Amino acid sequence: MTKYKLEYIWLDGYKPTPNLRGKTQIKEFDHFPTLEDLPLWGFDGSSTQQAEGHSSDCILKPVAVYPDPARKNGVLVMSEVLLPDGTPHPTNARATILDDEGAWFGFEQEYFFYKDGRPLGFPEHGYPAPQGPYYTGVGFKNVGDIAREIVEEHLELCLEAGINHEGINAEVAKGQWEFQVFGKGSKKAADEVWIARYLLLRLTEKYGVDIEFHCKPLGDTDWNGSGMHCNFSTEYMRTVGGKAYFEALMAAFGKNWKEHIDVYGPDNDKRLTGKHETAPWNKFSYGVADRGASIRVPHSFVKNDYKGYLEDRRPNSQGDPYAIASRVLKTIAEVDTKAVAAA
Known part of the structure; x- marks a missing residue:
C-alpha cells in the first residue's frame, strides 16, 4: 500500500470571480487512485464565502483526477462543492452547465x-x-x-x-x-x-x-x-x-x-x-x-x-x-x- 497525497481543489464563493482553494488528505491505496476510489471530503465554508459560521459545513465531491507532478505520490483532485444535503452549492457552476463531448x-x-x-x-x-x-x-x-x-x-x-x-x-x-x-x-x-x-x-x-x-x-x-x-x-x-x-x-x-x-x-x-x-x-x-x-x-x-x-x-x-x-x-x-x- 502507498500513501498518496490527495490535493482536493475547488472554487470558492468570492465574487465577481472565484478563487482556487486546495487542501491535502493522505490516504492509502494499492494503485494510483481512480475517481471512484476517492471519498467525499468537507471544509469550512464560512472561510471561503460559501457558508455562515453557524452552519459552515460544505462537501467536496471529486469530479476529475490528475497526477500531481510536483509531489511524490501526489494526486490533483478537481472537486465540486455540495451543500450538506448533497445538492450542488449555489457557487458550483460546474454542476449545472451544458456539456457535450462532441463540443x-x-x-x-x-x-x-x-x-x-x-x-x-x-x-x-x-x-x-x-x-x-x-x-x-x-x-x-x-x-x-x-x-x-x-x-x-x-x-x-x-x-x-x-x-x-x-x-x-x-x-x-x-x-x-x-x-x-x-x-x-x-x-x-x-x-x-x-x-x-x-x-x-x-x-x-x-x-x-x-x-x-x-x-x-x-x-x-x-x-x-x-x-x-x-x-x-x-x-x-x-x-x-x-x-x-x-x-x-x-x-x-x-x-x-x-x-x-x-x-x-x-x-x-x-x-x-x-x-x-x-x-x-x-x-x-x-x-x-x-x-x-x-x-x-x-x-x-x-x-x-x-x-x-x-x-x-x-x-x-x-x-x-x-x-x-x-x-x-x-x-x-x-x-x-x-x-x-x-x-
Whole structure:
C-alpha cells in the first residue's frame, strides 16, 4: 500500500470571480487512485464565502483526477462543492452547465506576471519601451530572466499531469504570457483550464511572483489587456456546417451578445473598448481573420465550406471557463439545423 497525497481543489464563493482553494488528505491505496476510489471530503465554508459560521459545513465531491507532478505520490483532485444535503452549492457552476463531448473547446489563457505591484520587467517608475517586441519575443530585454523559466516549468507540470496543454508564448505587453488548453467536452476542457491555473499559481509561490488574471490590470493606458479567447466547434460545425448555418449561428450570437458578456468575465468594458484589437463590449461583430471582431472566423473555416471552428475573442482572462463554454453551447442550441437545411 502507498500513501498518496490527495490535493482536493475547488472554487470558492468570492465574487465577481472565484478563487482556487486546495487542501491535502493522505490516504492509502494499492494503485494510483481512480475517481471512484476517492471519498467525499468537507471544509469550512464560512472561510471561503460559501457558508455562515453557524452552519459552515460544505462537501467536496471529486469530479476529475490528475497526477500531481510536483509531489511524490501526489494526486490533483478537481472537486465540486455540495451543500450538506448533497445538492450542488449555489457557487458550483460546474454542476449545472451544458456539456457535450462532441463540443470541442480551446481556451487561450493570457495573464501577467506581477512583482512588487507591477508587471514583471516594468521599471520601478513609469513604463518600459512601448508594445511591439514583446509578443513571441526572445532575449532578456524582452522577456526578462525568470519568466521563461516559469512558463517552461509550468508547461512540463501540465503535460506530466495529463493536461492537454497545447502551447505557450510571450504576449503583447511586457510581463504578459499565454498558455493554451484544449479539451473535448465543456466540463473536461474547463476542468483542465482550472487545474492549469492552479499549477501556475502554486508554481510561482517559490519564485516570489504573483499571477495577475485581471483583464485590464494597467487600466486606461496604451497597453493590452488579457483575454481568454474561446475556440469552439461542435460535431455539426465540423462535419456539416455551411454558409447558411454559419449565418444563422452568427445571428444567434448577435442576438445574445449581452448574455455572453454577462458571463465572459468582469470588467470587460475596460478591455473591450475597440482599441488594441478588441471589439467594443456592447457591439457584436464577426469577420474573417479579424482580430478586432467579437468572433474571428479563420480562413480555413471559409475555405472548407464553412466547416471547422470559430474563435470568440470576448471572454477575458478572469472568466470562468465553465460558464463560458455553457453559454456558447446554449446559443448554438438555439439554431435549428433542420430549419436551416430546409431553407
